[in-house]
Amino acid sequence: xxxxxxxxxxxxxxxxxxxxxxxxxxxxxxxxxxxxxxxxxxxxxxxxxxxxxxxxxxxxxxxxxxxxxxxxxxxxxxxxxxxxxxxxxxxxxxxxxxxxxxxxxxxxxxxxxxxxxxxxxxxxxxxxxxxxxxxxxxxxxxxxxxx
Numbered sequence: 271x272x273x274x275x276x277x278x279x280x281x282x283x284x285x286x287x288x289x290x291x292x293x294x295x296x297x298x299x300x301x302x303x304x305x306x307x308x309x310x311x312x313x314x315x316x317x318x319x320x321x322x323x324x325x326x327x328x329x330x331x332x333x334x335x336x337x338x339x340x341x342x343x344x345x346x347x348x349x350x351x352x353x354x355x356x357x358x359x360x361x362x363x364x365x366x367x368x369x370x371x372x373x374x375x376x377x378x379x380x381x382x383x384x385x386x387x388x389x390x391x392x393x394x395x396x397x398x399x400x401x402x403x404x405x406x407x408x409x410x411x412x413x414x415x416x417x
Contacts, residue, residue, distance in 0.1 A: 289343075293318075331386065331389050357411075368394070
């Protein structure tokens with residue numbers, strides 16, 4: 271089966287964000303652990319593992335479509351030094367990734383590519399849950415600072 275070059279490009283763009291997330295979330299997890307915020311560190315570590323699982327699914331899917339996964343490109347990591355900065359940087363990465371996901375989903379719909387749509391929907395749901403968590407954490411930090 272010949273891969274649709276545009277679909278492969280969209281999926282590789284999503285993969286790029288996931289690969290960036292693996293590294294960013296992992297480093298944030300380790301920094302938070304050393305700062306003593308074990309609970310948030312555990313959440314960041316889990317986010318890194320989720321990004322890795324999504325990356326694996328994307329690689330497999332791109333290959334199944336006859337495309338070539340690109341694991342050589344990453345966005346620049348935005349590493350924070352405080353919990354607030356880390357969460358804000360992670361949220362910014364997720365927001366950028368959401369835009370790429372939406373574009374990929376649109377293209378999958380035009381191709382009637384249900385397999386890609388299903389995979390992208392699963393990834394989007396996980397990302398939305400993570401964004402909600404981060405927003406709650408940022409709000410809690412704000413309340414704590416105001417108290």
